[in-house]
Amino acid sequence: MSQQIIRSAEFTADRAWGALDIANMNGITVRLHWTDQPYRWxxxxxxxxxxxxxxxxxxxxxxxxxxxxxxxxxxxxxxxxVGTEHLARPQGAARILVIEKEGSV
Structure with a gap:
């Protein structure tokens, strides 16, 4: 498929931080996450x-x-x-687009 339309407001997952893989561009991933729980440091x-x-x-x-x-x-x-220690804590349900190196935590 050469194009894709994603309605992020409609995306849900069956678990916290579940993701929809959108693209892998030369080792850089684009993923849409749904969560209602914090991620770890x-x-x-x-x-x-x-x-x-x-x-x-x-x-x-x-x-x-x-x-x-x-x-x-x-x-x-x-x-x-690189090297930034962080965590994300949603306040209720949230949808987050994450762009990062493939295989990153």
């Missing part, structure tokens, strides 16, 4: 772009050993550089 081995499509998500990250929290609304984007 982690550090990606590459950059990560995290775009909230619907819902509200609190991003916790550590900068110089100090925990920071930022609230993301639909349309907001968080960029995590």
């Amino acid at each position: 982690h550090i990606n081995d590459g950059e990560e772009v995290f775009a909230v499509m619907s819902g509200t998500v609190d991003i916790h990250y550590r900068e110089h050993g100090v925990e920071q929290i930022v609230r993301l609304q639909a349309g907001d984007i968080f960029f995590a550089a």
